[in-house]
Amino acid sequence: MNIVNINENCMSVVFEERIDPEINAQVIQLKSAIQNSAISGILELVISYNTLVIYFDDTVTDHETLSESLQSLTLSSTDQQQTTTYVIPVCYEAPFNLDLDEMASLHNKTTEEIIQIHTSKPYLIYMLGFMPGFPFLGGLDESIATPRKASPRKEIPAGSVGIANAQTGIYPLASPGGWNIIGKTPLKLFDPKRDPEVYYEAGDYIKFKRISKEEYDNIEQAVNNGTYEIETEVQ
Structure with missing residues (x-):
């Protein structure tokens, strides 16, 4: 070193x-x-x-x-740090999947194949950065690695799940950005009123779990009511 x-x-x-x-x-x-x-x-x-x-x-x-x-x-x-896998529910349906169709076309795959690949394994959190709670995740399947958008959006909604080059990540807060957005989680990944403010840390893992729009709405309501408990797997 x-x-x-x-x-x-x-x-x-x-x-x-x-x-x-x-x-x-x-x-x-x-x-x-x-x-x-x-x-x-x-x-x-x-x-x-x-x-x-x-x-x-x-x-x-x-x-x-x-x-x-x-x-x-x-x-x-x-x-050695005890690691935890955090299961993040994601809705890959409209209106959240802003770039999913374009990505599928780029990689000559169906949207179902993109989703299946994206949810197939846990991703290592290399670090947090860019904004509070933004996880930079490694291990994305190279078959769906996608360049950043040529023209970044002025605002990406909080909870949006995206892909940029060989990485995938989640926007905890609304922000400008150039990642390809394929879905959205109803969870509040950064909450200054919560202890801890961010669920995870570098060295932990995130696994994406596909949910329907109806499930998204139900989880969002539970999150807002303070009754939702994030699913975890301790390793």
Whole structure:
């Protein structure tokens, strides 16, 4: 791993320069090791594909001291994060499937085939970013990988599920964006009034579950009433 100083109270630990589940697992393992250690002055740890960004209190520690502490850490199996698979219900029907027909035509597949492929397996959450609770998911079947739209939309509704290149993701909030939208979940993936505000974290998994428009409406009502409990599978 390569330690890089960013500014007076921030540094990053960079692993291999590639997107790979094993590399991401090492980043998460390092985060857990730091949290389980006696290293002082840590304010925040932020995970990306192959990097852990460390924010620290520069009145408590400094780059040199923190770097030495990181180098002395020994990663072990006890530092591995318990992962959870979150089952996200998605309606792939109109009016939510804005780009599904176009994607099917592009890949010479039916819309049913696109949906079947998209819901066929869990996806690793490499990191959260772009907006609160936006999961960058790896493992998309290359047969439905689709370039970003040439002209981004001015607003994509919250809960929209999309594909951009070799990734799939979910918009927790309404936002401009260029991802290809194939469905929508009725869940509130980011809710500042909820504890936790975001259900999942990097290292967890998301599995998409197809639902009908009627089921979407019922779940949305349960979410608004505060009675919906997200389905999970602990690994």
